Amino acid sequence: xxxxxxxxxxxxxxxxxxxxxxxxxxxxxxxxxxxxxxxxxxxxxxxxxxxxxxxxxxxxxxxxxxxxxxxxxxxxxxxxxxxxxxxxxxxxxxxxxxxxxxxxxxxxxxxxxxxxxxxxxxxxxxxxxxxxxxxxxxxxxxxxxxxxxxxxxxxxxxxxxxxxxxxxxxxxxxxxxxxxxxxxxxxxxxxxxxxxxxxxxxxxxxxxxxxxxxxxxxxxxxxxxxxxxxxxxxxxxxxxxxxxxxxxxxxxxxxxxxxxxxxxxxxxxxxxxxxxxxxxxxxxxxxxxxxxxxxxxxxxxxxxxxxxxxxxxxxxxxxxxxxxxxxxxxxxxxxxxxxxxxxxxxxxxxxxxxxxxxxxxxxxxxxxxxxxxxxxxxxxxxxxxxxxxxxxxxxxxx
Amino acid sequence: xxxxxxxxxxxxxxxxxxxxxxxxxxxxxxxxxxxxxxxxxxxxxxxxxxxxxxxxxxxxxxxxxxxxxxxxxxxxxxxxxxxxxxxxxxxxxxxxxxxxxxxxxxxxxxxxxxxxxxxxxxxxxxxxxxxxxxxxxxxxxxxxxxxxxxxxxxxxxxxxxxxxxxxxxxxxxxxxxxxxxxxxxxxxxxxxxxxxxxxxxxxxxxxxxxxxxxxxxxxxxxxxxxxxxxxxxxxxxxxxxxxxxxxxxxxxxxxxxxxxxxxxxxxxxxxxxxxxxxxxxxxxxxxxxxxxxxxxxxxxxxxxxxxxxxxxxxxxxxxxxxxxxxxxxxxxxxxxxxxxxxxxxxxxxxxxxxxxxxxxxxxxxxxxxxxxxxxxxxxxxxxxxxxxxxxxxxxxxxxxxxxxxxxx
Numbered sequence: 001x002x003x004x005x006x007x008x009x010x011x012x013x014x015x016x017x018x019x020x021x022x023x024x025x026x027x028x029x030x031x032x033x034x035x036x037x038x039x040x041x042x043x044x045x046x047x048x049x050x051x052x053x054x055x056x057x058x059x060x061x062x063x064x065x066x067x068x069x070x071x072x073x074x075x076x077x078x079x080x081x082x083x084x085x086x087x088x089x090x091x092x093x094x095x096x097x098x099x100x101x102x103x104x105x106x107x108x109x110x111x112x113x114x115x116x117x118x119x120x121x122x123x124x125x126x127x128x129x130x131x132x133x134x135x136x137x138x139x140x141x142x143x144x145x146x147x148x149x150x151x152x153x154x155x156x157x158x159x160x161x162x163x164x165x166x167x168x169x170x171x172x173x174x175x176x177x178x179x180x181x182x183x184x185x186x187x188x189x190x191x192x193x194x195x196x197x198x199x200x201x202x203x204x205x206x207x208x209x210x211x212x213x214x215x216x217x218x219x220x221x222x223x224x225x226x227x228x229x230x231x232x233x234x235x236x237x238x239x240x241x242x243x244x245x246x247x248x249x250x251x252x253x254x255x256x257x258x259x260x261x262x263x264x265x266x267x268x269x270x271x272x273x274x275x276x277x278x279x280x281x282x283x284x285x286x287x288x289x290x291x292x293x294x295x296x297x298x299x300x301x302x303x304x305x306x307x308x309x310x311x312x313x314x315x316x317x318x319x320x321x322x323x324x325x326x327x328x329x330x331x332x333x334x335x336x337x338x339x340x341x342x343x344x345x346x347x348x349x350x351x352x353x354x355x356x357x358x359x360x361x362x363x364x365x366x367x368x369x370x371x372x373x374x375x376x377x378x379x380x381x382x383x384x385x386x387x388x389x390x391x392x393x394x395x396x397x398x
Numbered sequence: 399x400x401x402x403x404x405x406x407x408x409x410x411x412x413x414x415x416x417x418x419x420x421x422x423x424x425x426x427x428x429x430x431x432x433x434x435x436x437x438x439x440x441x442x443x444x445x446x447x448x449x450x451x452x453x454x455x456x457x458x459x460x461x462x463x464x465x466x467x468x469x470x471x472x473x474x475x476x477x478x479x480x481x482x483x484x485x486x487x488x489x490x491x492x493x494x495x496x497x498x499x500x501x502x503x504x505x506x507x508x509x510x511x512x513x514x515x516x517x518x519x520x521x522x523x524x525x526x527x528x529x530x531x532x533x534x535x536x537x538x539x540x541x542x543x544x545x546x547x548x549x550x551x552x553x554x555x556x557x558x559x560x561x562x563x564x565x566x567x568x569x570x571x572x573x574x575x576x577x578x579x580x581x582x583x584x585x586x587x588x589x590x591x592x593x594x595x596x597x598x599x600x601x602x603x604x605x606x607x608x609x610x611x612x613x614x615x616x617x618x619x620x621x622x623x624x625x626x627x628x629x630x631x632x633x634x635x636x637x638x639x640x641x642x643x644x645x646x647x648x649x650x651x652x653x654x655x656x657x658x659x660x661x662x663x664x665x666x667x668x669x670x671x672x673x674x675x676x677x678x679x680x681x682x683x684x685x686x687x688x689x690x691x692x693x694x695x696x697x698x699x700x701x702x703x704x705x706x707x708x709x710x711x712x713x714x715x716x717x718x719x720x721x722x723x724x725x726x727x728x729x730x731x732x733x734x735x736x737x738x739x740x741x742x743x744x745x746x747x748x749x750x751x752x753x754x755x756x757x758x759x760x761x762x763x764x765x766x767x768x769x770x771x772x773x774x775x776x777x778x779x780x781x782x783x784x785x786x787x788x789x790x791x792x793x794x795x796x797x798x799x800x801x802x803x804x805x806x
Contacts, residue, residue, distance in 0.1 A: 228720075229720040229723075229724065230720055230721075230776065257716075257719065257720060258720070259716070261715060264713050264715045264716055266713070267711075267712040267713035267715065267716030267717075268712075268716055270711065270712055270716075271712060271716060292719065292720075292785075295719050295784070295785040295788060295789065296784035296785055296787070296788040299704075299705070299708040299712075299717060299788050299792070300704065300708070302707070302708040302711035302712045302717075303704045303705070303707035303708040303711065304707075305711055306707045306708070306710050306711035307676060307680070307707055308672065308673065308676050309673075310670075310673050311673050311676045311677055311680070312677075312703070312704055312707065313673075314663065314697075314700060315637075315663045315664050315665065315697075342747040342748040342749075342783070343747045344747075371637065375747075377745040377746065377747070380747070381701055381745075381787065382697075382700040382701055384787075385700060385701050385704055386700065389704065
């Protein structure tokens with residue numbers, strides 16, 4: 001007695017034997033059934049479709065992909081298909097693999113729920129048939145898929161990259177470039193989504209060894225092959241990054257410190273994003289802000305981001321700022337200058353264009369108000385940090 | 399042969415007392431009339447609520463409580479009362495205690511709960527009665543006390559209102575305006591928030607400490623958070639004078655009761671209580687460890703707490719800048735003292751002479767080391783003071799973290 005598998009195989013064989021191409025085989029499979037089939041490549045671009053109103057399945061697949069990007073990636077990792085109901089019909093999503101790795105996605109849309117097994121059998125056979133028709137082009141698709149996955153791993157995730165496909169791709173990418181082993185993360189924002197999209201498309205043209213992705217209105221770039229231990233303007237990678245920024249005057253960027261341990265990349269990504277936030281507000285002329293230039297601010301920004309609003313605000317500094325507001329004084333500014341100069345009275349007075357004795361008097365008033373000794377090293381350190389945190393919160397408030 | 403108790407009659411007596419709206423003392427008088435066994439009830443701060451036994455009573459602990467109206471802090475701590483109470487709370491019902499202070503005076507003791515909160519303890523001596531009967535009697539009496547307390551007009555007055563207000567304010571930071579205003583009137587600024595933690599579940603201890611710290615007419619309000627944390631808000635503080643005294647007092651409390659305490663910065667408006675609570679929690683997280691402090695103040699350890707938050711956000715490794723890592727590596731590899739030199743130089747406002755004095759070396763040694771440091775990090779330390787100050791702090795944090803990790 002023939003099985004369902006046999007029947008489908010026979011149908012496909014007949015179509016093949018009749019000289020049909022892949023699309024025609026799909027049409028033959030759909031013929032006389034309330035079924036639509038769509039085959040997409042690894043970037044989810046339609047390759048061929050069959051069945052009545054095949055645009056319906058393209059629209060359904062596009063919507064599904066948009067909503068379940070993460071699940072699609074997992075499907076390729078686990079080789080497991082899944083089914084869903086799009087409000088009108090059922091759809092089977094079947095990842096297609098060749099010997100070299102993932103090569104596309106097969107969608108079968110059907111109206112009768114009981115047809116799931118038939119759809120699965122059909123998808124299994126068609127996926128093999130796809131390999132038969134596309135021996136030549138599989139490698140290119142695979143590479144695209146792996147690079148896209150690797151980019152997501154690098155720029156959006158954290159921890160070790162333990163997927164073997166990514167590891168191999170990473171090793172290959174790392175070896176072929178500059179011979180240097182440093183990385184840096186960059187976070188880039190633009191004046192419009194269009195600018196950002198254009199910049200995203202151009203990254204590889206300017207910096208071939210960079211991985212990039214646009215996420216939540218921000219272009220994230222992982223620069224590779226940088227000389228350790230510090231970012232230098234002479235480094236060829238940073239020179240190319242600079243050329244890229246020059247080409248897009250509407251962009252602002254934050255760049256992390258150079259690092260070598262990829263498992264800590266999520267922290268450096270945050271560092272780049274912090275540099276972007278701080279750099280933008282600090283100096284709009286210099287459009288690239290390097291984390292190492294404002295390391296202490298970056299640390300303060302991270303600390304403030306990890307707690308609730310105002311939690312790390314120092315009550316002493318808030319009181320001082322409040323007094324300034326009420327009495328139109330500049331005690332906070334004076335204290336900041338004094339602590340910043342290493343508690344040097346003459347240098348501070350000179351920098352502020354005031355008399356030394358005036359400064360002395362003002363500092364005395366500040367120490368009375370705060371009830372502390374400004375020249376105690378621990379107090380000075382805490383006050384300096386308090387001022388930094390105050391500015392960070394002010395920036396966030398704006 | 400043990401005497402059986404008439405539990406049916408006891409149930410009727412208890413019901414009568416509840417319906418007649420008796421006080422707890424009146425309830426105890428009725429209970430004693432029914433079962434003829436000595437009984438006592440005291441609140442979570444070991445203040446006597448009611449008793450029923452002939453005096454002077456043979457069991458010194460109960461006699462002392464009946465005579466003075468409470469058990470002193472010394473008595474509670476030196477006799478390990480809190481250990482017994484913890485067992486009662488953990489079991490949630492009466493159990494027999496016939497060891498320790500109860501060795502010759504076996505008794506059935508259990509917790510009195512009201513709306514899920516521990517409010518008191520109740521004990522009945524076994525004497526010649528059947529243990530199972532006494533246990534059941536103790537549970538019944540506990541429930542009756544709870545019911546009387548629930549409908550007790552006195553309970554609904556100030557203390558309960560204050561307790562609820564404290565919970566709304568300290569736990570949820572969302573008390574209605576009238577309550578906030580009432581609390582602000584009774585407890586004026588400046589405020590300070592303290593989080594007290596026990597290593598494990600110790601509700602009885604925390605309830606007791608709450609009673610000790612937050613007395614009626616005092617300047618603190620508090621409430622329990624879960625079964626291992628106590629939130630206390632101190633009021634009427636003088637920001638200029640009180641911090642050291644408070645820290646001293648809190649250290650005494652922490653050591654005495656085995657607590658870890660995190661203390662917030664001062665604040666003057668009750669609307670800032672959520673921020674203060676988070677500060678105190680951050681400070682409390684820094685306590686403990688083998689040799690760690692038992693009381694940790696947000697103000698005194700501000701830079702450490704900020705560093706800790708930054709490390710939590712970026713990751714430990716990301717927070718130590720490569721310049722400082724390079725110096726630490728050099729120290730490790732060649733036995734140099736670049737990091738401690740840098741620390742001393744930064745702590746002494748970048749004055750080589752002061753740093754040299756602190757390090758007990760010649761001034762030129764510090765100057766030479768600073769030159770070498772400049773070569774290693776590729777720039778003049780004077781030009782990157784902020785980075786070096788924060789970076790060295792982060793390095794020290796990372797070292798401590800790694801040591802604690804090794805110990806664990």
